[in-house]
Amino acid sequence: MYDRRYDGKVLTFEASGGLIKSSLVLQDRETDSYWPIMSGKSIHGELAGTSMKEMTVNRKMTWSDWVSMHPETLVLSVNSIEDQADTYSHYFSSKRGFRNSRAKDRRLKTKTPIFAFRLKGKPYAVPYYEIVGGKQFNIGNRVAYFYRSPDQGLHDSTLAYIADADAACLVEESIIKSGECAAPLTGFDTFWYNWSLNNASTALLD
Amino acid sequence: MKNMCLFLAATMAIMSASWSGADEFSKYQQILPRGQIAAVTKPHYVTAKRAVIAGDSYVLGIVVEGQARAYSLNLLNNHEVVNDQIGDLPFAAVW
Known part of the structure; x- marks a missing residue:
């Protein structure tokens, strides 16, 4: 967004x-x-x-999850159609990048799903497998917290928050869900090759 | 002299910034004619009750000024961008 x-x-x-x-x-x-x-x-x-x-106002999730949280939601309708067939399912399940692109940075595999973001202009990424169940990282004088649940699908958004390292609060899931203490951290849920090809000096959080 | 140095430094900085962008743009590859992927510029909406969308289909959901809107990822795949506005905030939905 x-x-x-x-x-x-x-x-x-x-x-x-x-x-x-x-x-x-x-x-x-x-x-x-x-x-x-x-x-x-x-x-x-x-x-x-x-x-x-x-x-930072957006989040991806299934329609059933979204509408249960926001029953009053409006839904985009294009030519009286609100949804259509998934034409990218092969791409998302394939080990290959778009048009056979590959990651040049081999720290992660080409299609490793990651959450990527910038902090003070510097690019960072954390692989999904590191943050299932929640994990926090100290980055300078800030602390970043990421959460994915074990049953989340590839397209579900990562919850990501940032706070001052000396903030008088715990950066944990219950705090995050209540929206206290930390601010939402804007970023991308994407694949490693896509991010790293465009952000060569990415710091990997693991 | 000091002013001249500052001018030269500023000019070099601008040239450096321009070059960086030009260098990046040299990697641009046109795949399809511009406009072939039709962005949504005048979005229309239906209520959740009227929407025909499977429960396990994914949406990009937003809440702005207390208003919630959902965009099917499958529709976004076809259009890439929805140019939208809520209140005074014009925004682009992209995923």
Whole structure:
């Protein structure tokens, strides 16, 4: 999720039709700038060099989970269709990256699912298998907490929070769920190859 | 002299930043014509009761200003971007 307000304009984003290092590149209709989402910064056009404004208001989960939490929700309907067949199931179950891309950084396998984020401009990633049941990491003077339940599917969002290391609170699941103490940490649930190809100096939390 | 040095330093910094972007853009590969993947620019919604969507289908859910909206990941796969707005906040749903 991204804020659409940049440089005094409200931008209309669409897929550019192209990729950088196997990753989606958006383009906006107002300035024609190119915005690769994995690096998070425009690389060409009037707004080149501008960082994308990520938002922390979103979460992926099954429809049944979402509607039980938010029965009043509205649902996007395109041409009177709210859902359709999954055309990417083969990609998600395959060991290969998009268009046979592979991770150059071999610290993890190409399709290892990760949660990735930036902190003070520095890229970080943590593999899902490290955070099942919850785990926290000290990063400088901050503490980051991640949680995935054992029965979560690949598409379920990772819960990620960040707090000051000296905050007078426990960073644990019960605290996180109550929304106290720590702030949501914006990031990507993605595959290792997709993130690492676009963020070469990623620090791996494990 | 000091001003000249600052000017040169600033110019070099700008050139460096521009070059970095240009370098990155040189790796861009156009796969499909722009516009072939049609972004949603005027989203329409139905209530949860009217929505036809399987319980185990995944959605991207958001809550902004107390309003909840759900976007099927399968629909997002086809459109890549939904340009939306709640209150004064214009945002793009992408996954």
